[in-house]
């Protein structure tokens with residue numbers, strides 16, 4: 236009997252930013268089950284250690300990097316450490332996010348900078364460093380959000396940042412097509428995570444996609460089954 240996982244990522248190095256978030260901590264065990272070597276990135280080392288311990292990933296297959304990816308220097312150092320440790324990068328999944336509401340006249344310089352910094356600059360900083368080390372067959376998955384761009388106003392800085400992620404995804408897919416590297420984005424909306432339940436205590440979460448369902452879409456985009464898909468902005472909306 237063949238007991239290989241559906242997506243066999245043996246010897247693939249998968250870098251996940253925002254790994255300790257609602258989606259990242261569900262995606263990580265899927266990657267480990269698929270035998271990937273994982274690089275888990277967020278700012279808080281204790282949360283990264285808790286995640287690695289809960290998944291039971293061997294030290295030889297896991298690198299934990301507490302890194303603030305709003306800072307380009309930290310992004311550079313983090314990717315250099317990954318190359319020293321594992322020798323290359325096959326997959327990058329960008330799951331850092333931060334949401335703040337605000338109409339145009341109410342958006343302070345601080346909120347504007349923080350929203351672009353967390354949601355867009357983190358993606359640019361890590362990909363600028365990682366892409367030169369990626370080879371044919373490489374995959375990048377970003378996290379956008381159609382809702383603030385096409386659905387509901389009043390979250391201007393977040394909308395601009397996520398719109399930037401959408402454009403970065405499509406433009407980079409064109410740039411990297413000759414190198415055989417695919418770039419796509421998932422566009423979730425109200426994923427059923429502890430964070431969203433806390434933010435929206437009166438909402439009905441029954442139509443929201445689970446974090447598992449969103450992570451499965453990421454696994455699908457990583458897999459050879461999606462080998463002809465690049466430049467796609469994939470809505471992941473559950474039943475809502």
Ligand SMILES: NC(=O)c1ccc[n+]([C@@H]2O[C@H](COP(=O)([O-])OP(=O)(O)OC[C@H]3O[C@@H](n4cnc5c(N)ncnc54)[C@H](OP(=O)(O)O)[C@@H]3O)[C@@H](O)[C@H]2O)c1
Pocket residue numbers: 252253254255256257258259276277278279282302303304305329330331332333353357378379380422423424425426427428430431
């Ligand atoms: N959940 C949803 O409903 C939803 C909907 C649409 C789009 N999305 C997008 O999907 C992605 C994942 O969502 P999620 O719900 O899993 O997010 P989340 O639970 O808020 O997790 C965010 C993660 O990013 C890390 N992080 C934040 N700022 C960072 C920084 N400057 N440098 C390094 N790490 C940083 C956090 O850890 P530390 O705080 O320890 O650094 C955490 O691991 C995000 O891009 C989000 O915008 C989510």
